[in-house]
Amino acid sequence: MVLPDKATADGLVQAAHLAEVRGRSLWADARIRFFRNKAAVGALIVLTLVAIFAFFGGFIxxxxxxxxDFALMGANQTQGVPSIETGHYFGTDSSGRDLYARTVQGTRISLLVGIVGAGVAVIVGTLYGAVAGYFGGRIDSIMMRTVDVLMSIPFMFVLILMLVIFGRSILMLFIGIGLISWLDMARIARGQTLTIKNKEFVEAAVATGVAPMMIILRHIVPNLLGIVIVYATLLVPGMIITESFISFLGLGVQEPNTSLGALISAGASQMQYGVIWQLLFPLFFFIITLFAFFFVGDGLRDALDPKDR
Amino acid sequence: MTEPILSVSDLSVIFDIRPQGAWPWTKSLKLHAVSGVGFDLAPGECLGVVGESGSGKSTLARAIVGTIPSTGGKIIFNGTDLASMSPRDRRHHRRDVQMVFQDPLAALNPRMPVGDIIAEPLVTHYPDLPRKEVKSRVSEMMERVGLLPNLINRYPHEFSGGQCQRIGIARALVMQPKLLICDEPVSALDVSVQAQVINLLADLRRDMGLSMIFIAHDLSVVKHISDRIVVMYLGRLMETAKSRTLCTRPEHPYTQALIASVPIPDPVMEHARERPILEGELPSPLNPPSGCVFRTRCPKAQPSCADAQPPAEELGDGHRVACPFHAPAQVLAPV
Incomplete structure (x- = not known):
């Protein structure tokens, strides 16, 4: 703002010192746009409810x-029906175990797998891609060819091998999914970095004398995050599906732990015996979680889209 | 004359251009963006650099600031040669040479509040400075460039172009540099704001005793603020002179054409004047003409111009012309 004359200027400056104006960052703008999107907000609420169910549902x-429940053995079809009175809200599974408790636990594992996978992708993938893109040249070539090589390995095969060799455990599953999830993210982050690093504000930082790592962290990564977040929310369902597939094959989480994929697999094998709820309850949570993530991802993309700014 | 604060001699910047789809062993093409440029800058002096688009003005600025490595020549700043330093050593010398950019909004990180943007040089070079001190210096600087200090938490997209340029200037000056390089600081602004920003720069230069290199393709803007002007064409210096001399008695045919191209805000005079209009386009810097690079478009070109690059001829009072057929021409210049 241009100050008109000395007296007014002094008055303004004094007023200015009294009240600091809070700026509205691009993040705040995006948040406002996101909350205007009904479908995305609805999905976010559903997701919150699913998360509450997964982490606190066990208490009830x-x-x-x-x-x-040996009392139900052999009478699953008639006595294992979902009911409030027996306390089996979602009925029982084929071995007479409480399906409600198992669904809570399965949802928790599935959410964790998705979030851990996406988290690794965001942290490792973004930094890796930003470093490769920023330094460019030979460093970039080496780093990105490494990603290409890793990507060309059929990862499902490797994951299955790992689970067979090192034993089936949640930790192994996390490691396996974390290992592959960052590859795509690294590529996306690198591509974005290439456009950002030629912007004048990066050059201004170089001219100021900011160290390269600091430029990446302070100038490149915050400008990458919009795209990274959108991609991460769309990555979560992918991770959940991968885990479910592994569990469906019977290689994922080990009993008595379970996951949505394992529950769906068990339910599907029993569906012709009139115990369809064993399939429907886990499937319901599986589907609404995936849908909610997709809608939230869509909403985030619309909110963070730079063209809309 | 006092010791120059910046002395550039025989500076050249060559870019390697890889042809599309080339084999790895094919030689890359050499693009001579700047070649053989030399000038001195006295403390407190303002040097204007003019030339059409693609003449290497911005590359020259970036080579001096150090965001583009120079290929040859010397950049002696305060007695040390910046061109021969390693990037790491050079980072510590950055605080004395700062730059203001062309596109005011693009030069500011959209995710950072302006207070942090202006504070960045301070935080980088004095990491131990207490936050209160940083903040007070930032507020002081904001007032000085005509921004209200209570806008410290606002983001760049909430400001107008002129205000963004003021933020850029505040960031450049918060370290109290000795040399400020302005790369077309006003060409992205509208005319009324241009005047404000130029006057602001002129005031700051006087108050802080800054030396300045001011780049623009608009001669009337450069003339207003500079003590001396150098004219560039295809990466080479064509003419150097005091700004009054250059605008009233240009010697080089290119300078004459450049000045003639500035419109005069008087339709009668504008209509009456004779102007040598340049034909054609700037030749490709990948394949510059032999000898004098301007000969392909020069109205005075002779066959001998293709032989060798004409040396700079000293005409006295710091007036140097790189043309053997130079002659003073009376050009009607806008006042």
């Missing part, structure tokens, strides 16, 4: 997830 479960 009447049975332990590995408690076998």
């Amino acid at each position: 479960a009447q049975y332990e997830r590995d408690f076998v």
Whole structure:
């Protein structure tokens, strides 16, 4: 703002010192746009409810997830029906275990797998891609060819091998999914970095004498985050599906732990015996979680789209 | 004459251009963006650099600031040669040479509040400075460039182009540099704001005793603020002179054409004047003409011009012309 004359200027300056104006960052703008999107907000609420269910649903479960109700053995179809009275809200599975407690636990594992996978992708992939893109030249070539090589390995095969060799455990699953999830992210981050690093504000930082790593962290990564976040929310369902597939094959989480994929697999094998709820309850949570993530991702993309700014 | 604060001699910047789809072993093409440029800058002096688009003005600025490595020549700043320093050593010398950029909004990180943007040089070079001190210096600087200090938490997209340029100037000056390089600081602004920003720069230069290199393709803007002007064409210096001399008695045919191209805000005079209009386009810097690079478009070109690059001829009072057929011409210049 241009100050008109000395007296007014002094008055303005004094007023100015009194009240600091809070700026509205691009993040704040994006948040406002996001909350204007009904579908995305609805999906976010659903996601929150699913998360509450997954992490606190266990408190209202009447049975332990590995408690076998022998009273129901052989009478699953008639007595294992979902009901409030028996305490089996979602009924029982084929071994007479409480499906509610198992679904809570399965949802938790699936969410964790998705979030851990996406988290690794965001942290490792973004930094890797930003470093490769910023330094360019030979460093870039080496780093990105490494990604290409890793990508050309059929990862499902490697994951299955890992689970077979090192044993089936949640940790192994996390490691396996984390190992591959960052590859795509690294490529996306690098591509974006190439456009950002030629902007004048990066040059201004170089001219000021800011160290290269600091430029990446302070100037490049914050400008990457919009795209990275959108991609991460769309990555979560992918991770959940991968885990479910592995569990469906029977290689994922080990009993008595379970995951949505394992529950769906078990339910599907029982569906012709009139216990369709064993399939429907896990499937319901699986589908609404995936849908919610997709809608939130869409909403974020619209909110963070730079062309809309 | 006092010791120059900046002395550039025989500076050249060559870019390697890889042809599209070339084999790895094919030689890359050499683009001579700047070649054989030399000038001195006295403390407190303002040097204007003019030339059409693609003449290497910005590359020259970036080579002096150090964001583009120079290929040859010397950049002696305060007695040390910046061109021969390693990037790491050079980073510590950055605080004395700062730059103001052409596109005011693009030069500011959209995700940072302006207070942080202006504070960045301070935080970088004096990491131990307490935050209160940083903030007070930033507020002081904002007032000085005509911004209200309570806007410290605002983001760049909330400001107009002129205000963004003021933020850029504040960032450049917060370290109290000795040399400020302005790369077309006003060409992205509208005319009324241009005047404000130029006057601001002129005031700051006087108050802080800054030396300045002011780049523009608009001669009338450069003339207003500079003590001396150098004219560039295809990466080479054509003419150097005091700004009054250059605008009233240009010697080089290119300078004459450049000045003649500035419109006069008087339709009668504008209509009456004779102007040598340049034909054609700037030749490709990948394949510059032999000898004098201007000969392909020069109205006075002789066959001998193709032989060798004409040396700079000293005409006295710092007036140097790189043309053997130079002659003073009375050009009607806008006042």
